Amino acid sequence: SQQGEEDPQALSIQEGENATMNCSYKTSINNLQWYRQNSGRGLVHLILIRSNEREKHSGRLRVTLDTSKKSSSLLITASRAADTASYFCATDLENTGFQKLVFGTGTRLLVSP
Amino acid sequence: DAMVIQNPRYQVTQFGKPVTLSCSQTLNHNVMYWYQQKSSQAPKLLFHYYDKDFNNEADTPDNFQSRRPNTSFCFLDIRSPGLGDAAMYLCATRAAQETQYFGPGTRLLVL
Numbered sequence: 672s673q674q675g676e677e678d679p680q681a682l683s684i685q686e687g688e689n690a691t692m693n694c695s696y697k698t699s700i701n702n703l704q705w706y707r708q709n710s711g712r713g714l715v716h717l718i719l720i721r722s723n724e725r726e727k728h729s730g731r732l733r734v735t736l737d738t739s740k741k742s743s744s745l746l747i748t749a750s751r752a753a754d755t756a757s758y759f760c761a762t763d764l765e766n767t768g769f770q771k772l773v774f775g776t777g778t779r780l781l782v783s784p
Numbered sequence: 785d786a787m788v789i790q791n792p793r794y795q796v797t798q799f800g801k802p803v804t805l806s807c808s809q810t811l812n813h814n815v816m817y818w819y820q821q822k823s824s825q826a827p828k829l830l831f832h833y834y835d836k837d838f839n840n841e842a843d844t845p846d847n848f849q850s851r852r853p854n855t856s857f858c859f860l861d862i863r864s865p866g867l868g869d870a871a872m873y874l875c876a877t878r879a880a881q882e883t884q885y886f887g888p889g890t891r892l893l894v895l
Binding site: 701702704706711712713714715716719759761763771772773774775776777779 | 790824825826827829832872874876878881882883884885886887888889891
């Protein structure tokens with residue numbers, strides 16, 4: 672079964688607005704990773720946040736992690752039409768004995784000019 | 785520079801005709817993964833290699849096999865593709881507890 676659930680499933684905004692996507696997971700993690708996927712393409716890594724970190728930034732992206740609530744959020748500020756894509760969170764499970772990322776259900780973001 | 789390379793980008797095969805997808809990496813990572821992704825769904829892990837150790841997911845059909853002849857290369861073999869196997873196949877690599885890098889994917893069409 673999937674570890675992560677993301678909401679919303681779909682998000683439609685105008686250029687210049689901020690977009691926030693949320694990810695919840697079920698078990699303890701080593702880290703959580705966010706990916707972007709343009710239609711018909713592979714996954715592009717955005718940010719990795721470790722279990723002992725609370726917030727990370729990369730350009731217009733801000734990721735937060737709350738391990739007590741088992742949740743993470745991805746904020747895209749000043750969105751652009753080029754940000755239109757699906758966004759996935761993926762959790763690196765603790766104590767699995769091997770390296771395995773489990774993906775959330777994804778959020779489809781549409782940014783209109 | 786491409787770090788995870790998948791060939792071909794598009795593959796058309798016939799129902800029941802074996803097909804092989806390939807992946808190579810320049811990162812020297814010891815873990816390589818194969819995922820299947822169908823439209824509007826999250827990637828689904830099929831199996832992975834930790835060095836030469838093969839780890840199959842419990843729900844991966846026997847129709848799917850994999851080979852890893854060396855650190856750089858990994859192959860996905862579909863012995864008898866069915867219509868339901870049409871999907872995007874993604875290869876990925878990583879070092880322990882670090883960023884996982886994906887290739888561009890191979891889109892498989894089964895006629």
